[in-house]
Every structure is written in C-alpha cells, then in structure tokens.
Amino acid sequence: MGSWAASDETCTNYEDIINNMYIGHGFLKREFGISPKIAWMVDAFGHTQANAALFSDMGFEALFIGRVDYKVRE
16 A cells, blocks of 8 residues: 555544555655555455545556445455
C-alpha cells in the first residue's frame, strides 16, 4: 500500500490517511523509484468504506482486505 504506518493504528480521519500515504509514497518514490498501485490491508482493524474511495482517488487499482464483518462474509 505504501503508507508510512498502518491505517488502523494511527489514521483515524481523512486528513491523517492522506498525509500517511503522502509520506509513505514520497519515501518509496525517492528511495526505490516506485509508486504502489495495489493496496493491501491484510490484518487491519478499523478500515472503513472510505478507504476504498480514498485509495481509488490516490490512483490505486485494487484494494485487498483480510478482515470483514461477519455479516458481509456470510
């Protein structure tokens, strides 16, 4: 995903999520010359529906999550 910290640990609002991605993507671009296109939140607690919309706006082509509400899973 390319963020600086896991979204469920430190990013509780839109501005935090955007700044987190900005810092993480800047690091990856400077150090490795890459820009992530796939977001992976395999063991996150607290991701919201807004994450998919924000990540799409940030240029991600896919978002994979590992935990979903049991009602959604059923």
